Amino acid sequence: MKTAELRKMFLDYFVERGHLLIASAPLVPYKDPSVLLTTAGMQQFKPYFMGLAEPPCRRLTSVQKCFRTSDIDKVGLTARHCTFFEMLGNFSVGDYFKEGAIHYAWEFSLDYLGLDPGRLWISYFEGDEAIEPDEEAVALWAGVGVPKERMVGLPRSANFWGPVGPSGPCGPCSELYYDRGAEYGCGRPDCRPGCDCDRYVEYWNLVFTGYNMDENQVLSPLPAQNIDTGMGLERVAALKQGVSSVFLTDVFKPLIELGEEIAGVPFGKDADVDVALRVLADHSRAMAFLVADGVLPSNEGRGYVLRRVIRRAARFSRSAGMEPPFLRRFAERAIELMGGVYPELVDRRETILRVAHTEEERFNRTLDQGLILVEEAVSRALEEGTRRFPGSVAFMLHDTYGFPVEVTREIVEERGLTLDLGEFEAAMETQRQRARSAQKGGDALQEVIVRFARDTVHATEFQGYEREDLYTVVENVESLDDGRIVLALRESPFYAEMGGQTADTGLIESDEGKAAVEDVQQHGRVQVIVARLIDGRIEAGTRVKATLSSGYRHDVAANHTATHLLHYALRARLGKDVTQAGSSVRADKFRFDFAYHEPLGPERLAEIEELVNRRIVENHPVRTFTTSLDHARDLGAMALFGEKYEDFVRVVEIDDFSRELCGGTHVGSTSEIGIFKILSEGSVGANVRRIEAITGRAAVAYFRERDRIVTRAAAALGTTEGEILGALDRLQARVESLETEVKGLLSENAKDTVPALVAGAARYGEVSIVAEVVGARDMDHLLSLVDQVRDRIRPGVVILGAALQGKGALVVSATPGLNGIDAGAIVKSAAREFGGGGGGTAQLGRGGGGDPSRLGEAVSAARIAVVNGLGV
Numbered sequence: 001m002k003t004a005e006l007r008k009m010f011l012d013y014f015v016e017r018g019h020l021l022i023a024s025a026p027l028v029p030y031k032d033p034s035v036l037l038t039t040a041g042m043q044q045f046k047p048y049f050m051g052l053a054e055p056p057c058r059r060l061t062s063v064q065k066c067f068r069t070s071d072i073d074k075v076g077l078t079a080r081h082c083t084f085f086e087m088l089g090n091f092s093v094g095d096y097f098k099e100g101a102i103h104y105a106w107e108f109s110l111d112y113l114g115l116d117p118g119r120l121w122i123s124y125f126e127g128d129e130a131i132e133p134d135e136e137a138v139a140l141w142a143g144v145g146v147p148k149e150r151m152v153g154l155p156r157s158a159n160f161w162g163p164v165g166p167s168g169p170c171g172p173c174s175e176l177y178y179d180r181g182a183e184y185g186c187g188r189p190d191c192r193p194g195c196d197c198d199r200y201v202e203y204w205n206l207v208f209t210g211y212n213m214d215e216n217q218v219l220s221p222l223p224a225q226n227i228d229t230g231m232g233l234e235r236v237a238a239l240k241q242g243v244s245s246v247f248l249t250d251v252f253k254p255l256i257e258l259g260e261e262i263a264g265v266p267f268g269k270d271a272d273v274d275v276a277l278r279v280l281a282d283h284s285r286a287m288a289f290l291v292a293d294g295v296l297p298s299n300e301g302r303g304y305v306l307r308r309v310i311r312r313a314a315r316f317s318r319s320a321g322m323e324p325p326f327l328r329r330f331a332e333r334a335i336e337l338m339g340g341v342y343p344e345l346v347d348r349r350e351t352i353l354r355v356a357h358t359e360e361e362r363f364n365r366t367l368d369q370g371l372i373l374v375e376e377a378v379s380r381a382l383e384e385g386t387r388r389f390p391g392s393v394a395f396m397l398h399d400t401y402g403f404p405v406e407v408t409r410e411i412v413e414e415r416g417l418t419l420d421l422g423e424f425e426a427a428m429e430t431q432r433q434r435a436r437s438a439q440k441g442g443d444a445l446q447e448v449i450v451r452f453a454r455d456t457v458h459a460t461e462f463q464g465y466e467r468e469d470l471y472t473v474v475e476n477v478e479s480l481d482d483g484r485i486v487l488a489l490r491e492s493p494f495y496a497e498m499g500g501q502t503a504d505t506g507l508i509e510s511d512e513g514k515a516a517v518e519d520v521q522q523h524g525r526v527q528v529i530v531a532r533l534i535d536g537r538i539e540a541g542t543r544v545k546a547t548l549s550s551g552y553r554h555d556v557a558a559n560h561t562a563t564h565l566l567h568y569a570l571r572a573r574l575g576k577d578v579t580q581a582g583s584s585v586r587a588d589k590f591r592f593d594f595a596y597h598e599p600l601g602p603e604r605l606a607e608i609e610e611l612v613n614r615r616i617v618e619n620h621p622v623r624t625f626t627t628s629l630d631h632a633r634d635l636g637a638m639a640l641f642g643e644k645y646e647d648f649v650r651v652v653e654i655d656d657f658s659r660e661l662c663g664g665t666h667v668g669s670t671s672e673i674g675i676f677k678i679l680s681e682g683s684v685g686a687n688v689r690r691i692e693a694i695t696g697r698a699a700v701a702y703f704r705e706r707d708r709i710v711t712r713a714a715a716a717l718g719t720t721e722g723e724i725l726g727a728l729d730r731l732q733a734r735v736e737s738l739e740t741e742v743k744g745l746l747s748e749n750a751k752d753t754v755p756a757l758v759a760g761a762a763r764y765g766e767v768s769i770v771a772e773v774v775g776a777r778d779m780d781h782l783l784s785l786v787d788q789v790r791d792r793i794r795p796g797v798v799i800l801g802a803a804l805q806g807k808g809a810l811v812v813s814a815t816p817g818l819n820g821i822d823a824g825a826i827v828k829s830a831a832r833e834f835g836g837g838g839g840g841t842a843q844l845g846r847g848g849g850g851d852p853s854r855l856g857e858a859v860s861a862a863r864i865a866v867v868n869g870l871g872v
Contacts, residue, residue, distance in 0.1 A: 001240040003251045004341070007063055007233060010088045013108055019090055020057035024065045024342075026293040028302065034166055036302050037067040037290075041089030042169070042209070042228040048093045049169040049209055051223035052453055052524030058095040063088055063233065065289055065342070069305055073406065076279035076316065079198060079245035083309065084286035086233040094224030099140055101206045101227045105176060106144045109204070113240065119179040121193045121200060122146050125160055125172035126153030130219065137174045137208070152193045161207040161228075167447070169209045169222060176204040178239055203239065204231040215447055223454075247278050251337060255281035258333050263320040276320035283313035284330035284356075285338070291352045292344040294581060294640075296595060297359050298685030308404040310359045314367065315407055324364050331356040350577050351595055355687055358597065370403050371411070378415050387416065391423025398424075449486060449521055449528045452478055456488045459525035464493040464504065464665070465624075469547035474510075477540045484532045485515060487540075493548050494529060496522035499640070500583035501560055501664040506548035513537045517548075553665060555587040558673045558696045561622055561654070561666045562612065563592050565676070566691065567638070568658040569611040570594055573604060580640055581688050585664070591692045593684060600681050600689065612676045619671040620655040627651060629661075637661050675699045742777070754788045757800075761793050764872045767818065768796035771863040773855045776802040779809060779846075786813045797821060799862045803852035808834040810858050812845040812866075820869035826862050833858035 001009075015021055025044035027037050032046065041064035047053035064087045074081040090104060109115050122141050127133030138151055153159075162170030177193040177200040185191045185199030193200045209226040211219045234246040241249055247256055256267050259277035267277055290306045297307040313327060331352050339346040377393045389412040397403035409419045456476040463470060470493055477487040487508070494517060497503040503520035508529070513536025521528045531538075538544065563583050570578045574596060582593040600608070629649050633639075637651050637659040645661060652662040654670065667673060674696040684690045694702055710721050717727040753774065761768040770789050776782040782802050790798045790813050797814045810831055812823040827838040827845030834854035838847020 001237075003233060003237040003249060006237055006240060007086070007088070007341075009112060010108070010231070011061055011063065013112060014059075014061035014090045014104070017059070017104070018057075019059040019061040022056075022060050022062045024063055027065055027067050027290060028293050028295060034168065036305060037069075038064065039066055039068050040064070040228075041066070041087045041230050042091060042207070045091055045093070045228075046168055047524045049222060049226045049228070050212060050454055050524075052450075052526065054525065055093045058093050060091040060093070061089065062091075065293075067286060067290065067305075069308075072308070072312070073410065075282050076275040079247065080201065080235060080238075082234060082246065082282050082286075084282065084289050088231040088233055088236075090227070090229050092227035094226060097225045097227060098137055098206075098208050101208070101229060102137070102140045102144060102174070105204055105206055105229065106141075106146075109176060113236065115178060115239070117145065120146070120150070121177040121179060122151045123154045123159055123175045123177065123193050123202075124151060125174070126155055128156050131160075131172065134172050134174065134208075137172075141174070154194050158194055161205065162209070163213050167214050168212065169226070169228075170213050170219075171207055171209040171211050171226075171228075173205050173207040175202050175206070177202050184244075201235055201239065203235045205229065245278075247281055252281050254337055255284060255330060255333055258330060259320070259322075262326050262329070263322050265320065273320045276316040276322070279316040280313050280320075280327075280330055283309045284327065285334045287313070287327070287356060288331050288334040288338070288345055288352050289342070291355050292342070292348045294579075296355065296581060296685055296688045298688070303685050304404070307359065308406060310356070311363045311404055312407055312410075314360050314363050315411070318367075325357060325360050327356040327360040328353050348579075351579070351687075354597055358687065366403075370397050373397060374408065374411055378412065378417060381417055387418055389417040389419045391420035391425070392427060394419055394424045395427035445480075445530075448478075448480070449530070450523060452476065452486050452488070453523035453526040453528050456526045456528075458488075458490060460488055460527035461491045462495075462527065463491050464495050464548065467493050468550050468553070469493060469545060471543060471545050474538060474540050474542050474544055477538055484518070484530060485538060487515075487529050487531065487538060488526055489529065489544070489546060491546075492520075492527050492529070493546055494520045494527070495548075495553075495665055496520040496527050498522055499662065499664050500563075501585040502556060502587070504548045504556075505552050506546065508538060508544050508546050510536075510538055510542045510544040512539070512542065552587050554667070554672075555696055555698070556585060557665045557667045559587070559590040559694075560585045560662075560664045561652075561670065562673050562676055562693065562695045563590055564652060564654060564658050564660055564662070564666075565612045565615050565670065565673075566592050566608070566693065567594070567660070568615075568654070569608045570596075572611060573608055574600075580638075588698050589679070589692060589694045591690055593688055593690045595687055596689045597687050599683070605678055605681055609676065609678050615654070615657075616670045616673045616676060619669050620657075621669050622666050623653045624666065625651055625653070632659075632661060635659055675703075677702055753785065754792070757785070757789045758792045761796065764867060764870055766795060767870055767872075768793040769799070769863060769866055770796065771799040771859050771866075773801045773859055776800075776804065776809075778804060779848075782809060782811055786811050790815060797823075797866045799859055799866065801855035801859045803855065804848070806852065807848055808836050808850045808852040808855050808858065810834075810836070810838065810845075810847045810855070810862065812840075812862055814843050814866075816843060818870070820871060821866060822869070826865045826869075829865065830858045830862035833861050 011021055025038055029035055029038050029043060041062055048055040066087045067084050071081045072083055075083055109120065110117055124137045125134040133153065141151060159173050161173040162168060180199055180201060186195060186197035191197060191199060207228040209228045210222055212222050213219055234249060234251065237249040238246045243249060246252060256277050259280050260266055263273055265273045267274060286309050295302045295306050297303050335345045335349055377389060381389055394405050394408045397408050398405050405424055412419045458475045470491055472489045472491040475488045475490050477485055479485050494504040494506060497520060506517045508515045508517060508531060514534045515531035515538050516534055517529055517531045519530040563585060567580055579595045581595050584591045626648055629645050629647055632649050632651050639645065639661045649661050650663050651659055652666055653659045676695050677693060677699045679692045679694060681689060681691050714721045714724055717724060719727040757770050757772060761770045770793060774785060776785065782800060786798045786800050790796060795815045795818060799812050801810045810827055812827050814821045814823050822842045823845035824840030827840060827847040831838045831847035835850030836847050837849060838845060840846050
């Protein structure tokens, strides 16, 4: 049975039994900061399970795109592990529970998949100190005909699922296993489900989701008992197609065949090649789907996961003797295989192929050098008789060459060594500690907000598109330790932070108190407001007036509409392949991230800025309307990758040239933006550019400040504003003339300085050493003095220090062939004497920074190191 037929059969089965078919969510989770990527089918349903939102139906089913990094080190080494996979699932939100889930799973396994019941095993939660054994599940399985001897109790680590991230819905689970036979097993007499061998294939997991776990691992009952199941499509396909590995199924086999063609080695002939082909097959699919959902390579977060996948694939290909580049071909094959089911692969084809090619090319430029450094460190460790690979080397590879530490660890373990991860982590700890400290307070508040939303009974009606103030009732309120409050209103004019747009600010006033709104968040049906009390108190049940700051709202709206104009201008000037990769819309400025492969340059930036301002001046109307998602797409409305859209969506339309799905606030016409100015354009990751810009009042202030600068510059130059450039040209010519004179004088001075330094050289055997603090114009001048002195004292070592622009500078240069002298290491050590740093090669070391008054100590330390190195 083909994988496509399995997918359809599963969905049809559950739709016929009252389940609503829900489309797969993107791999980038929607409003869920607890996880980087979508790892399970239930992830998009968390608000329903937690009672934060009402589901469209109590019974749901889906095929979810999933990505898990937990098993990435096993991918390629086994027949079943994948990073990207499709998860078939059926879900119940407060409808059926264990009995219904078990009935459906058993019926589908026997009557539809046609699996032999004599080969099916069941696992269940064996219980622990917090939760009793799941005897109810055991009884229900027995009721459908599973004998007790084919049921296995497993611990929490194996049979208690969730939460996704540090907190959220979870519960005990029961898994279905297929016994492939003793020939696939480990041979141990106690082999059974839970064993790591390939005999028992876990193909369906039934999670009885009845609990919520908080950040402290404390369990509390959910508002309703829910069902969350997950069946790995690729694993079931392998069972139905009678193959021993998921990589031999119809969704992987064409990728394996491409690898065979490129490597020139058939699958199954060479173990190392087999590993590489499995890695390439999995990682090429993973890469394609990540990029299709808006992820681009970077050194953090999701981008780092993508970069790690691509670089791991590139590294393993070396063991298969494959000559790069080839990842683009694998990406093309993955799009051909899956594009019919997932059209986003076809829509983003050019971006996927470009990322595959450029990232592989970039990594291959550093891979050889990185591997040399790894081999050198491995050789040193073996010579020293240790199996420890230094974490400092792994950090340098990560920091300088872009080697994911996991790739380094795999290479090291292949050589029989162990990476010192503790040392690696220590090298990064300062940066990571800063990040944790910055996030800690926010995490605590966020947990309060989530709980508060869950405890608030009534939904909030947002009226902020139509009204700037209104009278309403406080539905719920809670005081925080820092003097702030969180509250929920029955109706609200405040826009909650979402879609990259910052939240509104404003005031909430009652007869008894007043509070200033600082933040607004939407959690399911409830809008949670964080406010600071200015006077008195705000209590639940009281009538209040809620008023947003109209000036702040206008500035944000102007910037938000400007992002749409900028998006339009970028696509008009750079091509339709440009897509938004993120944005942050504030009152004072905005940033706009977009997928593009090179810097724009000043000419194209000027064209884009001119086009946006032209559309502003032309005073185009900005309209909003609500329509079906399908109709919006038919109109050509652009959607943001990673956003989740309902069946009916809000469209923001600027005349006839811009349509985007957007829930944000906007001006009524483009002229209300006033003026648009780009502040900067740069890279924020491979193939991702960022533009920061301002509009309206901020732009006017910007140009007024530039006017003041021009006026002051003209006065300083003694000319008019219109003649500033001519005056600068004359001044520059004068400066160049004076610099030429100074260089001539310094050159004459050097004629005296160099002989004096040579005359003062100290002899140590056959080697001369010059060690002095000198005067120098800049680093080039200092290096010139070093070169001239060294050429006159061969063999010799020159150590010169100089104060340059208020900092110390130290140079050590040795003639070639001097044993025991490493100029770079000497500078690195000696520069510490004046609080600087440095390094270099054995022949030339350079350092700088710190306090120049202590250069004499550094020069002396370097001289002693040279003498010790010479052994005299």
